[in-house]
Amino acid sequence: MTYYAVIGGWVTKYAVVYLTGQTEAAATDGYFTSFITSPVAPVVFALLFMGVTAFIVYNGVEGSIERVSRCMMPILLVLVAVIAGYSLTLHHTGTDGETRTGVQGFLYYLTPHFEGLPVSRFLQILLDAMSQLFFSMSVSMGIMITYGSYVKDEVDLNKAVNQIEVFDTGVALLAGAMIIPAVYVFSGTEGMSAGPSLMFISLPKVFAAMGKAGTVVGLLFFITTIFATVTSCISVLESITANCMEIFHTSRKRTVLVLTVIYLAASAVIALGYSVFYFEVKLPNGSVGQMLDIMDYISNSVMMPLIALLSTVLIGWIKTPDYVIGEMERNGETFRRKKLYTIMIRYVAPVMMLVLFMQSTGILA
Numbered sequence: 001m002t003y004y005a006v007i008g009g010w011v012t013k014y015a016v017v018y019l020t021g022q023t024e025a026a027a028t029d030g031y032f033t034s035f036i037t038s039p040v041a042p043v044v045f046a047l048l049f050m051g052v053t054a055f056i057v058y059n060g061v062e063g064s065i066e067r068v069s070r071c072m073m074p075i076l077l078v079l080v081a082v083i084a085g086y087s088l089t090l091h092h093t094g095t096d097g098e099t100r101t102g103v104q105g106f107l108y109y110l111t112p113h114f115e116g117l118p119v120s121r122f123l124q125i126l127l128d129a130m131s132q133l134f135f136s137m138s139v140s141m142g143i144m145i146t147y148g149s150y151v152k153d154e155v156d157l158n159k160a161v162n163q164i165e166v167f168d169t170g171v172a173l174l175a176g177a178m179i180i181p182a183v184y185v186f187s188g189t190e191g192m193s194a195g196p197s198l199m200f201i202s203l204p205k206v207f208a209a210m211g212k213a214g215t216v217v218g219l220l221f222f223i224t225t226i227f228a229t230v231t232s233c234i235s236v237l238e239s240i241t242a243n244c245m246e247i248f249h250t251s252r253k254r255t256v257l258v259l260t261v262i263y264l265a266a267s268a269v270i271a272l273g274y275s276v277f278y279f280e281v282k283l284p285n286g287s288v289g290q291m292l293d294i295m296d297y298i299s300n301s302v303m304m305p306l307i308a309l310l311s312t313v314l315i316g317w318i319k320t321p322d323y324v325i326g327e328m329e330r331n332g333e334t335f336r337r338k339k340l341y342t343i344m345i346r347y348v349a350p351v352m353m354l355v356l357f358m359q360s361t362g363i364l365a
Contacts, residue, residue: 001240003295004233005053005267009045010036010200011229015222018207023215027208032200037278042271050267053233054260057241058253068234072227079224080171083217084178090185092209105184109176123359124285130356131300136168138235140307146239157328158335178221182206199225237263270295284362301360309353316346 013035017026025031036042056068090102117125134140138147151157183191183202186209191202203221207214237259244255269277273291283289283297315324321342328335335341358364 001233001236001263002266002270003292003299004229004236005050005263006042006046006271006292007196008049008053008226008229008233009042009047009267009271010196011222011225012049013041013045014200014204015219015226018215018219018222021215023204023208023218026204026218031204032196036274039272039275042274043268046267046271047264049230049233050260050264053230053237054256054263056230056234057237058256058260060252068231072231076224076227077171077174079220079227080174080178083220083224084174086217087178087181087185090182090210092185094188100185100188102181102185105181106177108184108189109180120359123355123364127301127305127356127360130352131304134300134304134308135232136172137164138232140304140311141236142239142243143235146242147235149242154331156331156333158333161328179203186210285360286362302357305353305357305360309350309357312345312350312353316350321345 014026017023088102088106090105091099093099138144151160179198180192183198183206186206187202191205192198204218207218207221210217237256240259241252241255244250244259245252248255250258270291277291280288280290281294283294285297285301287293287297289297315321321338324341324345325335325338328338355364
């Protein structure tokens with residue numbers, strides 16, 4: 001939750017930067033570092049982001065969450081498609097005289113590169129991809145379970161699952177097509193670093209290199225990212241709220257108010273992890289992290305694979321796959337992939353989750 005709030009605050013800050021026309025400033029070396037190491041600005045934007053999220057959840061699923069999602073998601077899809085299309089039209093000649101195009105960057109994005117890839121690195125990439133999938137599909141966070149409890153009995157789950165598969169994969173591919181070709185054109189393969197440095201250091205340099213159009217494209221990009229982050233943050237807080245309401249038998253508004261106070265305080269502390277509360281810790285996977293990195297590691301590399309592993313055991317062997325198959329065929333529909341699902345949930349997924357969990361925690365070197 002606090003991870004989303006802090007990152008969402010960073011994205012909001014950059015949206016404001018491009019809205020006020022500070023494209024060149026955002027592209028300078030040290031701009032991002034000076035922002036996150038400030039004892040004030042990251043906290044302000046994190047609290048603002050967390051406050052907006054809490055306000056939406058405070059007003060309920062149908063009253064606010066569903067309305068916001070119905071509005072945001074089509075806009076998000078259109079913005080991603082527009083920027084992805086624009087990225088393919090880019091071309092730039094570097095100081096070395098080499099001309100790179102967006103189409104070349106797109107082909108680089110789609111071409112697998114296995115040269116010099118050891119097994120340990122492959123497993124780490126697989127873990128990163130799985131972590132991305134967990135976030136993208138809202139798996140292992142209780143979100144699908146929470147929203148699933150709101151689904152009406154007459155809804156065709158087979159159709160809903162197919163729609164999620166198509167849109168989730170399609171948007172992921174579009175997001176890559178939006179970012180990678182643009183970075184390739186202006187920064188080459190050297191600019192394709194991972195994590196925050198890609199979004200907040202490499203991309204601003206790309207937008208600055210685009211000239212006046214870069215301000216508009218940068219603004220659209222960060223607004224798009226705000227939409228994506230807000231909807232994800234809403235989902236996490238809604239899941240926590242629903243569980244607390246059931247456990248403590250409290251009203252939605254009272255529950256949200258209490259959680260808001262807790263998460264505002266926690267978000268402020270995490271936002272200060274690069275300034276007031278800065279420290280470094282060597283993580284079990286060999287990397288060195290600060291407070292936000294620790295939260296990211298615990299969430300992505302420990303809790304999510306572990307919860308996914310336990311979920312496969314619960315559904316595959318305790319409740320048995322027939323429980324899920326029955327829900328899929330509740331209204332007379334046919335679950336065509338029932339045999340494949342049974343094999344995956346009982347045998348394949350548990351082994352994969354166990355290997356990934358051991359890799360992420362350093363047990364499997």
